[in-house]
Amino acid sequence: MTTTTRTASRAPLSPARTTATAARVLRQLRHDPRTIGLMIVVPCVMLFLLRYVFDGDPRTFDNIGASLLGIFPLITMFLVTSIATLRERTSGTLERLLSMPLGKGDLIAGYALAFGALAIVQSALATGLAVWLLDLDVMGSPWLLLLVALLDALLGTALGLFVSAFAASEFQAVQFMPAVIFPQLLLCGLFAPRDTMHPALEAVSDVLPMSYAVDGMNEVLRHPDLTSAFVLDVLIVAGCALLVLALGAATLRRRTD
Numbered sequence: 001m002t003t004t005t006r007t008a009s010r011a012p013l014s015p016a017r018t019t020a021t022a023a024r025v026l027r028q029l030r031h032d033p034r035t036i037g038l039m040i041v042v043p044c045v046m047l048f049l050l051r052y053v054f055d056g057d058p059r060t061f062d063n064i065g066a067s068l069l070g071i072f073p074l075i076t077m078f079l080v081t082s083i084a085t086l087r088e089r090t091s092g093t094l095e096r097l098l099s100m101p102l103g104k105g106d107l108i109a110g111y112a113l114a115f116g117a118l119a120i121v122q123s124a125l126a127t128g129l130a131v132w133l134l135d136l137d138v139m140g141s142p143w144l145l146l147l148v149a150l151l152d153a154l155l156g157t158a159l160g161l162f163v164s165a166f167a168a169s170e171f172q173a174v175q176f177m178p179a180v181i182f183p184q185l186l187l188c189g190l191f192a193p194r195d196t197m198h199p200a201l202e203a204v205s206d207v208l209p210m211s212y213a214v215d216g217m218n219e220v221l222r223h224p225d226l227t228s229a230f231v232l233d234v235l236i237v238a239g240c241a242l243l244v245l246a247l248g249a250a251t252l253r254r255r256t257d
Contacts, residue, residue, distance in 0.1 A: 130145075
């Protein structure tokens with residue numbers, strides 16, 4: 001069994017096995033309306049509330065709304081993915097899957113594909129709501145906002161897959177949020193420009209992916225054309241997502257041989 005598992009783990013990425021894994025995850029999520037609601041409805045509700053919290057000062061919503069379009073998908077996908085993957089680990093599902101001819105790459109790519117599909121729906125609804133119904137005033141293309149929101153959601157998915165390896169219960173998975181998400185939320189530039197922070201905190205913010213997600217959203221907010229800074233921000237967020245997915249694959253191993 002050990003030899004078979006190790007051979008499967010080294011198997012090349014298979015589109016058929018990846019899509020089969022993604023289809024299985026989506027079938028499971030279809031029977032969990034609360035999770036779907038958390039992923040798709042909650043970000044839209046939060047944006048709606050925020051718009052009317054600043055009803056007397058629409059410019060404030062314009063200044064922070066674009067940033068939150070990147071932050072909300074990251075947070076919700078992190079929570080959902082970490083808990084859903086932990087259930088797979090603790091229930092023994094991953095254990096059984098890893099004993100089959102299914103490579104780690106297929107498994108991680110399948111999860112990323114499934115949650116990525118939901119991330120597209122989530123990001124499209126939130127971006128459409130903010131731009132066309134809540135009158136978020138952006139100088140750039142809404143499609144660029146959607147691109148960053150989608151990459152942030154995929155980054156949240158990757159982080160959730162990764163941290164699920166270090167939690168023994170769903171409660172512990174939620175406890176990772178203050179350690180993984182809150183520091184990024186405080187240092188990403190949402191509450192204060194990063195260049196006005198203490199130099200030590202600014203240096204930390206420079207290595208946090210959420211900082212580049214917010215920077216990318218602000219580039220779209222302030223510039224009508226595609227800028228080199230936006231491209232760099234997008235590449236950094238995408239690179240971080242791929243890196244964390246690779247780390248998540250490294251945590252996939254059988255607990256027993």
